[in-house]
Amino acid sequence: MNNHVTVLEIDANAVLHNVNYFKQKLQPTTKILAVVKAFGYGSEAIEIAKLVQNEVDYFAVAYSNEGIALREAGIDTPILVLHPQISNIKDIVTHRLEPNLYNFKILEAFLQYANDVPLMNYPIHIKFNTGLNRLGFWHTDIPNIIARLKQSNNVIVQSLFSHLAASEDVNEQEFTVNQINNFAYIVKQVYEHLGYEPMIHILNTSGVVNYPQAQFDMVRLGIGLYGFGNTPNETANLKNTHALKSIISQIHLIQPGETVGYNRAFVASRLTKSATIPVGHADGISRRLGNKNGFVIVNNKPAPIIGNVCMDMIMVDVTDIDCNEGDEVILFNHQQHIEYMAHKCETIPYEILTALSQRIKRLVKR
Numbered sequence: 001m002n003n004h005v006t007v008l009e010i011d012a013n014a015v016l017h018n019v020n021y022f023k024q025k026l027q028p029t030t031k032i033l034a035v036v037k038a039f040g041y042g043s044e045a046i047e048i049a050k051l052v053q054n055e056v057d058y059f060a061v062a063y064s065n066e067g068i069a070l071r072e073a074g075i076d077t078p079i080l081v082l083h084p085q086i087s088n089i090k091d092i093v094t095h096r097l098e099p100n101l102y103n104f105k106i107l108e109a110f111l112q113y114a115n116d117v118p119l120m121n122y123p124i125h126i127k128f129n130t131g132l133n134r135l136g137f138w139h140t141d142i143p144n145i146i147a148r149l150k151q152s153n154n155v156i157v158q159s160l161f162s163h164l165a166a167s168e169d170v171n172e173q174e175f176t177v178n179q180i181n182n183f184a185y186i187v188k189q190v191y192e193h194l195g196y197e198p199m200i201h202i203l204n205t206s207g208v209v210n211y212p213q214a215q216f217d218m219v220r221l222g223i224g225l226y227g228f229g230n231t232p233n234e235t236a237n238l239k240n241t242h243a244l245k246s247i248i249s250q251i252h253l254i255q256p257g258e259t260v261g262y263n264r265a266f267v268a269s270r271l272t273k274s275a276t277i278p279v280g281h282a283d284g285i286s287r288r289l290g291n292k293n294g295f296v297i298v299n300n301k302p303a304p305i306i307g308n309v310c311m312d313m314i315m316v317d318v319t320d321i322d323c324n325e326g327d328e329v330i331l332f333n334h335q336q337h338i339e340y341m342a343h344k345c346e347t348i349p350y351e352i353l354t355a356l357s358q359r360i361k362r363l364v365k366r
């Protein structure tokens with residue numbers, strides 16, 4: 001028996017279904033980059049990578065240590081590091097990771113390192129800012145980038161890319177189309193002067209849904225792999241991948257007027273049966289879900305969280321549910337439940353998933 005009773009189950013078939021759902025939306029020649037940053041959106045990056053490596057062409061991680069973990073697990077697929085730092089360059093090359101070079105400081109540092117080693121035709125990626133204003137060169141940097149790249153045969157540009165700021169927001173269509181057009185214009189200029197034509201990509205999950213005409217050579221799928229299409233219709237076509245489950249540790253009978261939990265936040269107005277569950281805000285169950293803002297499922301019935309969410313526990317009202325100590329509790333096992341939690345926490349499913357602490361055991365179900 002394993003002693004972690006709170007488990008995050010990752011549904012392998014759901015992940016595969018989701019990749020293939022997007023695949024059928026794409027041109028047969030469009031490559032897929034699977035984004036597995038932040039532990040695969042809170043799931044299990046290595047397992048996800050192993051699962052989809054034959055379905056996709058690329059992986060992306062945010063930081064170099066995430067890429068190193070994939071390499072050390074034997075993943076051989078090309079891996080784009082979206083947010084490398086100068087201090088990571090040696091590790092990146094040692095592990096055959098491909099850096100996103102987003103400003104002159106890191107471009108120069110990488111070219112210097114590549115020249116010192118020396119490296120031959122090492123794959124790099126150049127990111128352009130088209131409106132997100134987060135990471136990336138400006139279009140006005142193109143002449144200097146080209147001049148610098150032409151002096152070096154230590155590197156080869158594997159791709160040019162950009163990132164959309166509001167691909168899920170239909171009210172921002174004009175802005176998004178502008179981003180796409182600006183990117184196409186940047187690409188044209190680079191192609192004219194670089195002497196070869198690297199791959200190009202700009203779409204994330206909701207970009208694929210809303211702007212399929214801009215799929216170019218590759219798309220970067222993140223949240224879609226994990227079951228969310230950022231619209232109810234698309235999400236309905238995807239399968240839920242993350243299910244958080246636990247058990248009832250203890251049941252208490254609370255007399256009217258008695259209270260439950262810290263600050264005595266729940267006051268029983270009737271004879272109340274409360275169940276204590278070993279998962280709390282340290283596990284990623286936000287304190288905002290306390291005081292009946294959130295619920296769990298016990299024996300197919302919703303049980304509201306009563307009182308404040310503790311660090312390691314929550315208490316739920318099971319007065320009207322036939323249940324016993326040791327029974328299974330479902331914190332969530334459906335996208336709608338995750339979206340409801342996100343709504344109650346004034347956030348988005350991305351944050352609910354990635355907030356799930358590493359303390360929770362991950363179990364990949366095949």
Ligand SMILES: *Cc1c(COP(=O)(O)O)cnc(C)c1O
Pocket residue numbers: 035037082163203204205206220221222223224
């Ligand atoms: C995280 C990330 C993605 C994935 O976005 P989703 O909305 O999860 O599909 C794609 N590209 C970049 C640059 C990212 O940082």
